[in-house]
Amino acid sequence: MKKLILAATALALSTTVTTSISAQSAQERLDDRYNRALAAGYKALFMCSAISHAEANGTSRTAESVMEWELTGIQAPLDQMVRDMPFEIVRHDNGTVERVKVEWAEDSQPRAAIHLDNDRGCALNPIMGPGHYYGRPANAVQSRMRRYQSIAEAPRALRPSFERAFSGAYGEEARTTTVLVRYNGKNVGERYVKGFDHATPQRTWSVAKSIAATVVGAAVQRGDADVGNSADLGFKRGEPRAEITIDHALRMASGRYTDTPGNRTDPLYWGGASILETALEWPLVYKPGTVYRYANNDTLAAVQAIAGTFEDHPPSELFAKLGMTHTVAEIDWRGQYIMSSQAWTTARDLAKLGQLYLNDGMWDGERILPEGWADYVSDPSGPQPEGTLWGYGAGWWTFRRPEGNAFEGIPDDAFAARGNRGQYVVVVPSRNVVIVRRGEDMVGTRFDIAAFTRDVLAALEE
Known part of the structure; x- marks a missing residue:
């Protein structure tokens, strides 16, 4: 060793x-x-x-x-x-x-x-726990053979936006690692900071919530799930938490209590606690479907509701079908997927995720997601977050709210996956565009993805 x-x-x-x-x-x-x-x-x-x-x-x-x-x-x-x-x-x-x-x-x-x-x-491993919970795997992990692929040089019209993305123009001290634009089914421009390339994965953070919504959609298409069904959070018949559906969980509308805004899940993410201990047992304080509260635990509950399908259809099966060969959804020490944050992937793989939605759930002639799933996840029809111009659908953020779109220059049908430290995947169906920005932004800084999206869309018109 x-x-x-x-x-x-x-x-x-x-x-x-x-x-x-x-x-x-x-x-x-x-x-x-x-x-x-x-x-x-x-x-x-x-x-x-x-x-x-x-x-x-x-x-x-x-x-x-x-x-x-x-x-x-x-x-x-x-x-x-x-x-x-x-x-x-x-x-x-x-x-x-x-x-x-x-x-x-x-x-x-x-x-x-x-x-x-x-x-x-x-x-x-859990705090104070030995470092051999899984033991040494029977066989050493094998590396994939690297596939060298040329980087898509940005066309002249996109170059100013790309330059600004790396210079801090879209956010002081924002640290961009990757930008990629996919247009009409092809990657038309991408750029990486020194030390990163097309095969370098980064943690998705909350972009994983949009991946989770996609995994749920695949289960719905197979007939293994229904978003209108209970998320099985009640312990016995008659308990009000049994009324929480998978749809409520995807829309951050379960009505459950969380101890902090944004639902900090440090015991799970960094403490080695498990999803079964930390995410599923919070009490109900509002009627399901009536109040929005952003919570990692809601996404984890939606994923846990379909956990029984993972033996036959693990997330890796979906990634393989989409050619997302550099994407890994990680688990807790008890084997449950932490798909509210803990996935690793590349910009190119995220562009393929966006393309799946541009295709209305079709990939290589196979229906992966139900027809209209893109409209479902991007529909801000449930209770909405306060104090922001963004709307929220089912696992995806939207550029419009029920009262309208406040983002000038961005089409009403645009929606996005958003994650901590500057992870973004923007999907614009009416323009056939996917925009990916990866970063490692410092706490307290923010990349202006709306301005970047607006500039990219304007450049593609030139």
């Missing part, structure tokens, strides 16, 4: 707060320890996923690159903690990543992210 130890000292574990620890309250000490555990999980998971998925795609990422992009400018207080935490990348004899371990406390097991395989990616 080959090991790469990239931070060999545990000094950081004992020196962080030694001078002030006696002045901390019990709650402050507890919070600090919990945050360190989360930071270690965050670091282990990103190191494992970014490096192993890139290598599986035939390209590469270094630990230094992951620190520079994925682990810089993240949420406080984890952003300070992740920098000096000792970590170890453990590899199989064939050189592929087996796991990444991060030290965080002298009296605890390291946080560990285990690379299961190329279809399920990396999973994180």
Whole structure:
């Protein structure tokens, strides 16, 4: 077994707060320890996923690159903690990543992210849990053969928009890694920051919610699901949560309580807790279908409602049909898909996802999604978010709200997948256009995807 130890000292574990620890309250000490555990999980998971998925795609990422992009400018207080935490990348004899371990406390097991395989990616162990929950896979993971493909050079009309996307003109300190435009079924322009290319995957963050809506749509087309059916959140007959449908969950309208706006799911994402523990048991506070509240738990509930279909039809089957060969939906340590955020993919694969919607669910002569599914996911017919010009459909954001479209220069039928740190997929059916922007934007910065979309659409008219 080959090991790469990239931070060999545990000094950081004992020196962080030694001078002030006696002045901390019990709650402050507890919070600090919990945050360190989360930071270690965050670091282990990103190191494992970014490096192993890139290598599986035939390209590469270094630990230094992951620190520079994925682990810089993240949420406080984890952003300070992740920098000096000792970590170890453990590899199989064939050189592929087996796991990444991060030290965080002298009296605890390291946080560990285990690379299961190329279809399920990396999973994180629980806090205080040993790093061998999945054990070592029986066979070393095999890398895919790299497919070298030329980069589509942007036509002259698009170049100014592309330049501005990388210069910060669409958002001060926004950090663009990739832009791609697909027009009339072809990628007509794409550009990558140094160190990234067409095979370099990034975490989708909440773009995964739109992928989840697509996975649900595929199940509906097969006859395995109905969005009007209960999401099975009630424990027994007569419980009001049983009234929550898959449609309610996709529209962020389940009516369930969440403890923070946006439903921070740190225990699941970075703590190693499972979906079954954290996402499904929140109580009802509004009648389902009456109030919008953006919540990771709602998307997770919609996916969990069709989990019984995944043995025969895992998400990887859908990705393969669409040629999204560089896309991986990852799981928790109990095997459930964290498809509210934890998927890794490339700009080209996301462009194919958008193309599926331009095709009204058809791909290579096969109906993948029900007829009209694009209209369904882009229809802001349910309760809507407050304080924004954006509308919300079923797993996708819309440029129009029920009262109209406030985005000048963008057609009413445009809709988008949006994710943390600047992940965007914009679909414009009336113009036959898909626009992808990937980034690693710092906390507190935002890329103006509406302005970029407007400029791209105007350029394509020239």
